[in-house]
Amino acid sequence: MNIDERNAIYNQAKEWVFTAGKNIRAKIDDPLVIDTKSNPNDLVTTMDKETEAYFVEKINQEYPEHHIIGEEGYGDKLTTLAGTVWIIDPIDGTMNFVHQKRNFAISVGIYHEGIGEIGLIYDVMNDILYHAKRNEGAYKNEAKLAPLKQDVKFEEAIIGMNHFWLCENRLVDEKVMQQFVRKIRGTRTYGSAALEFAYVAEGIVDGYLTMNLAPWDIAAGIVIVNEVGGVTTDIAGVTLSMLEKNSVFTCNASLQHEIIQFIEKGRK
Incomplete structure (x- = not known):
């Protein structure tokens, strides 16, 4: 993908994101049909489906040679990111x-031959x-985000987390995670993985740690975090697969090794 192609796709994607967001705001108080998927807390609404269908229709019309992975199943079943x-x-x-x-x-991430080229995360209600x-930096609206500071100390870190590490999970030791929470400065939970990634990129939190995310939760965020010098892996420091679910740790690069080592001790 050359620069001109990427710019054209970026501008078109940005336009579609704003249009979709405007539609959501216009209908925010309309009655919703709410269903569940994998469990009672895994919700899907008519607006989720309507919004994804909008993107799929637009992409198929404008870029029929492109592929789509979408949470609600309107895209393609892919085994490669070619x-x-x-x-x-x-x-x-x-x-x-x-x-x-x-x-x-x-959240819209656009990848070419497996490489994240474009990331868009739109906080709809706050516009x-x-x-x-x-390689062009990351932005919050029109303001360029500064590179992340490289001198953040473990004890001063604020980490985005959710409650799932408390559940039975062979990936982590509950007692080690309790020690981890005591060691860092604090935790935050926002309830949206995409926004957690955005806040890492902005420097509002120093990292985000979670046990099980799908590619659509993280694709855009990885591109944005990369552009401010952050890093994203699974909780063992392994490169993520963009075709399956992963544990996820995105953070200020200065914290990655120490935090992964701390968690790893509890897995041995």
Whole structure:
């Protein structure tokens, strides 16, 4: 993908994201049909489906040679990231959308031959777009985000986490995670993985740690975090697969090794 192609795709994707967000805001108080997927807390609404269908229709019309991975199943069933692939979460933070009518985002990551080229995370209700193109920096609306500080100390870190590390999980030791929470400065939970990534990129939190995310939760965020010098792996420091679920740790690079080592001790 050359620069001109990427710029054209970026501008088109940005336009579609804003249009989709405007539609969500216009219908935010309309009655919703709410269903569950894998469990009672895994929600999907008519707006999730409508928004993803909108993106799929537009992409298929404008870029029929591109592929799509979408949370609600309107895209393609892929076994490779060959070519150009749009990875879309139409509403990341559906529970927040249903219960709070805020703190959710549209997340669009665009990858070419497996490399993240474009990331868009749109905080719909606050009208804030976090966005990046590979090697061109990351932005919050029109303001360029500063590179992350490289001198953050473990004991001063604020880490985005959710409650799932408390559940029975062979990936981590509960007692070690309790020690981890005591050692760092604090934790935050926002209920939207995409926004957690955006906040890491902005430096509002120093990292985000979670046990099980799908590609659409993280595709855009990885591109944005990369552009401010952050890093994203699984909790063992291994490169993520963009075709399956992973544990995820995205953070300020100065913290990565020490935190992974701390968690790893509890797995031995």
